[in-house]
Amino acid sequence: MYGYLRPLKSPHHDYTLFRAHYCCLCKTIQSEYGLPFRAGLSYEMAFFALLLNALQGADVSIRRETCLIHPFRKQAVFKSSPTMSLCAHLNMALLAGKLSDDIADEERFRPVRRIGLRYLESRAGNVFKGYSRLVSDAYESIRLLEGGKVDDVDAISALFGELLAALFLEVSAGSGLEPPEPMIHFSRVLGRWVYCIDALDDLQNDFRAKRYNPLIYRYKETLLSSDSLEKAYESIGSQEAVRLRLLSEHIMSEYRLFRMRLGLYSVEIDDIIFRTIPCACARIAKKNVVKEKK
Numbered sequence: 656m657y658g659y660l661r662p663l664k665s666p667h668h669d670y671t672l673f674r675a676h677y678c679c680l681c682k683t684i685q686s687e688y689g690l691p692f693r694a695g696l697s698y699e700m701a702f703f704a705l706l707l708n709a710l711q712g713a714d715v716s717i718r719r720e721t722c723l724i725h726p727f728r729k730q731a732v733f734k735s736s737p738t739m740s741l742c743a744h745l746n747m748a749l750l751a752g753k754l755s756d757d758i759a760d761e762e763r764f765r766p767v768r769r770i771g772l773r774y775l776e777s778r779a780g781n782v783f784k785g786y787s788r789l790v791s792d793a794y795e796s797i798r799l800l801e802g803g804k805v806d807d808v809d810a811i812s813a814l815f816g817e818l819l820a821a822l823f824l825e826v827s828a829g830s831g832l833e834p835p836e837p838m839i840h841f842s843r844v845l846g847r848w849v850y851c852i853d854a855l856d857d858l859q860n861d862f863r864a865k866r867y868n869p870l871i872y873r874y875k876e877t878l879l880s881s882d883s884l885e886k887a888y889e890s891i892g893s894q895e896a897v898r899l900r901l902l903s904e905h906i907m908s909e910y911r912l913f914r915m916r917l918g919l920y921s922v923e924i925d926d927i928i929f930r931t932i933p934c935a936c937a938r939i940a941k942k943n944v945v946k947e948k949k
Contacts, residue, residue, distance in 0.1 A: 659852055659935045660927055661698035672923050675717045675733040676708070677701040682722070682732065683743040688778045690723075691771075695750040699849065702927060703823070704742040709920030710913075711738065711832055738830045741782065745826055748786035751775055752794045759798065760866060782829075786822065793818035806872035808898070812850040819846030837912035844909060848902040848932070855895045856939045859888060870895065896940035903932045 662670040680701060681693050713736065719729035733739065754772045758765055779787070797814050805811060820843040827834045854870050861868035862878065871878065874891045881887035910928050914921055 657849055657853060658698050659849060660702040660931060662923065662926055663931055663934060668926060670923055670926075671717065671731050672715065672733070672920060673701060673705055673927075675731040676704045676739075678720075678722070678730050679733040679735060679739050680704060680743050680746065682720075683735065683739055684747065687740075687743060687780075688747055688775065692747065692750070692775065696746055697749070700742055700746040700749075702924075703745075703826075704739055705920060705924060706917075707738050707742065707826060707830060707832065708733075708736075709917040709924060710827075710834060710838065711830065712918060713738070715919070738826070741826050741829045744780070744782040745786050745822060747775060747779075748783055748790050749822075751779075751783075751787055752790035755791065756794055756798070761864075786825065789818065789821055789825065793821075801867050801869075804867065804872050806869055806875075808851060808854065808869045808873060809847075811869055812847040812854075815850040816843040816846035819843065819849075835913045835916070837909050841906060841909035841913070844902060844905045848899065848906060851895070851902060852899055852935060852939050855892065855899070856942065858891065859942075892940040892942070896936060899936040899940065900933075903936055906932060 662668065662673050677696070677698070681696050684696055685693050714734075716734040717731045718734070720732045721727075721729050751772060754768050754775070758768050758772070793814060797811055800807075800811050800814070820839050823834065823842040824839065854868055858868055858870050860866075862871055862884075870891060874887070874894075877890050878884070878887045881890065907928060914925070917924055
């Protein structure tokens with residue numbers, strides 16, 4: 656799922672806290688849902704968990720453990736907690752929503768996705784079901800717009816942003832946390848950004864597979880009238896880069912309003928907000944052009 660909110664590789668930065676949160680969620684998912692579903696863990700959820708623990712001022716307690724993927728080298732694992740458990744359930748609710756969406760949209764691997772979804776739901780508890788209702792309602796609203804071949808990227812991304820804000824409030828309430836108002840706005844804009852960058856990332860594949868993508872309908876004339884698809888993708892990438900930049904600047908401005916509450920966690924969160932997000936915008940905006948030229 657997605658994968659845009661992850662630390663950039665750098666010899667000058669230590670991302671132990673982020674990796675420890677990711678590994679804790681991975682192990683929690685294995686315990687609650689089974690080994691195969693570890694593959695459904697998103698970097699966005701690790702970031703989400705890191706942010707929640709930062710707002711709570713949670714003690715940094717990390718242990719070293721081995722796992723199947725790293726059998727010879729122990730990895731940093733954050734301590735288990737109710738917040739980490741809630742984030743694991745939320746990740747699986749979002750995965751279930753994504754599977755349902757893919758089942759409705761694609762013929763390919765549909766039987767496999769259905770089996771995975773049924774098994775996932777069979778392992779679900781009350782927490783998962785509560786999150787799943789929010790996710791399924793939001794995806795239904797999104798599908799209604801997509802079914803109408805809507806080209807309004809802002810309208811659809813706003814629905815995803817509202818979903819992320821609602822889920823953040825749900826997890827915060829379950830963790831006994833009252834988040835600051837800028838944090839709610841931050842999660843809403845972040846959701847919009849994730850939807851928009853994912854739409855641009857998938858543009859070329861969706862166009863080839865004749866799948867719905869709001870950018871295809873928004874730039875229909877560009878795609879049909881350009882001398883080549885390469886030029887069309889270049890034009891779309893340039894125009895959408897502006898949208899992504901404006902959203903990323905909005906994310907940063909909201910983040911600065913509550914950053915001082917994050918304590919030592921802010922070091923790694925800063926890096927994702929101020930380095931990862933701009934780099935992801937630039938990389939995805941140029942992606943289709945590079946692929947076409949190869």
